[in-house]
Amino acid sequence: MSTTGVDKLMQGYRRYRDGDYQKSQPLIEELVTRGQRxxxxxxxxxxxxxxxxILFQADPGDLFMVRNVANLVPPMEEEGTYHGTSAALEFAVLGLGVKHIIVLGHAHCGGIKLMMDPDPYDSAFKFVPAWVSMLNAAHRRVRATMANASLEERTRACEQNAVLVSLENLTTFPWVRDRIDAGELQLHGWYVDIATPELSAYDWEAGNFTPLA
Ligand SMILES: [Zn+2]
Structure with a gap:
């Protein structure tokens, strides 16, 4: 980030401290005293x-956030040590008892672009290709079933399939499965077109993404 970018953050912080923070101080005090829920x-x-x-106009305490390249949830894996996304989800489900997990995909995703066509990217990229390779099977399916579609349509299909792969991988964690079975947890697949900003939700019965009113 340039110095200008950092300066903008400092100005934003001062506006927050003197504005929104003052307004939400009672809520924040409660969240500190009673803990986040x-x-x-x-x-x-x-x-x-x-x-x-910003998209959901959320308040402090509303959203437990996990962000990574291409909004992916990896499958449950025992080996290795540093499972950042799995750790965050474990904290959300086991520690905080969240009732909903939303996987939010989006249009114009750089991670999906790289997964579909790694060539234009610098070969120095090592972690991103390995991370997005969990979508390779979904990409192969899109290529096979949408051979005549435009690149834009195939890209959207890959972006939406990434949401479905993540939802599927979520169910490989036993504590997710147990809570779904007990009716204590619901999974949602959403997709936002950042330019418009149309929001769609995956319809489990229809098997497609439907725009929300
Ligand atoms: Zn993205």
Whole structure:
């Protein structure tokens, strides 16, 4: 970030301290005293244009946020040590008892673009291709079933499939499955077109994304 970018943050912080913070101080005091108890965890992309707190006009304490490249949830894996996304979800479900997990996909996702066509990117990229490779099977399905579709349509299909892969991977965690079975947790797949900003939700019965009114 340039110095200008940091300066803008400092100005923003001062506006927050003297404005919104003052307004929400009673709420924040309660959240500090009684602890956070969010109903909703959101898995969103790290993309600077997709901020769930802004999109949903959320207040402090509303959203437990997990953000990573391409809003992905990996499958449950025992090996390895540093599972950042899995740790955040474990905290949300086991620690905070969230009742909903929303996987929020979005249009114009750089991570999905890289997964579909790694060539234009610098070969120095190592972690991102490995991370988004969990979508390779979904990408192959899109290529096979949408061979005549435009690149834009295939990209959207990959972005929406990333949401479905994440939802599927969520159910590989036993504490997610147990809570769904007990009726204590619901999973949601949402997709936002940042330019318009149309929000769609995955319809489990229809098997497609339907725009929300
Ligand atoms: Zn993205």
């Amino acid at each position: 969010p109903d909703v965890a959101v898995v969103a992309c790290s993309d600077s244009r997709v901020d769930p707190a």
